[in-house]
Amino acid sequence: MTVWIAIALTAVGCYLVKLLGLAVPAGVLERPLLRRLAVLLPVALLAALTAVQTFGTDHGSLALDARAAGLAAAAVALLLRAPFLVVIAVAVAVTAALRALGG
């Protein structure tokens, strides 16, 4: 039951913030400074998410494991202009291979 409560709270909260952003009048973003901020915010959040999900553990600590190697390989694929799906596949394959080798 507590799990369903958590699911309901998360669903309502996440939906409302999505709607809030969309419902704000367009004029709010007319100022150049705010427009540049809106460009840079996704960059900051995606970079932080990448780092946290690559080096973070379930217990809130940092770890350097096979995921880091997988992500490094994905970064190389990205620099070589590989398609989106190939970048993801490289990360998964390298991580799985390293773990199979005892990583």
Add this chain to the structure above:
Amino acid sequence: MNGSAIPAPQAAPAANPDAAPTTAPPPRDTAPPDDRRVVRDALGVGVAVGLSGFAFGVTSAGAGLSVAQTCALSLLVFTGASQFALVGALAAGGNPLTAAAGAFFLGVRNAFYGLRLGQLLRVPRRVRPLAAHWIIDETAAVALAQDNRRAARLGFTVTGAAVYLLWNLTTLLGALGAGALGDSRAWGLDAAGPAVFLALLGPMLRTFAERATAVLAVVLAMALLPVLPAGLPVLLAALAAPAVLLLDGWRSRSADARAGARGEARTVEERMVEGER
């Protein structure tokens, strides 16, 4: 994304009252090859995210959630990072309020995407409640990478539909197949999520300011991760964006003696590049 877009034909400028000076006028008749490129990119993102949906289903089942609970999350929350955060917090024994708060904080970034998408897409009022549900990292990244409104709307819609269908389908398959698969980490599926974020981030890193923001955000997130509850480090790392803007403002003000204020954003970035050499 590749800067090769064809300028919109200006056949009937008077018939286009939308042509605000702030953005390029939305072309009504963009060349079909451009549409195909947008659809291809959008479907690529949708399929790739399908992979991480499978990882989510497996992870959620592994955390002790039922198949129904797992599918409800993908159908109703539909923002991957928040779902992973919620499941992780519940598995770690967090109470439902704390777990939901962490997931909510991660979802707050979608408000910023919505702010930007609202202006770019000019979503009709009736469609807003539906479109809002599809505002996630992937749809925002694809739509914002386009250089006109038509392509942005197409990218948003195709990405949203593809991700929603595949994410929910693979969530179900992942939850059902979790038992057969065993340890999802052995299959490297925990690398799919961050790889998706990295692949979305890559094309956004064009200017010095964008790269500086990314580096600062990573440093902040890593420093805060061990000391704050899940969700907060990522949210606070977003402060890298205003911080870089502030530094950028100081630098451009000192250089204003040399250049005029015309074409502000672009010249600021050019100045920053020149300053690096």
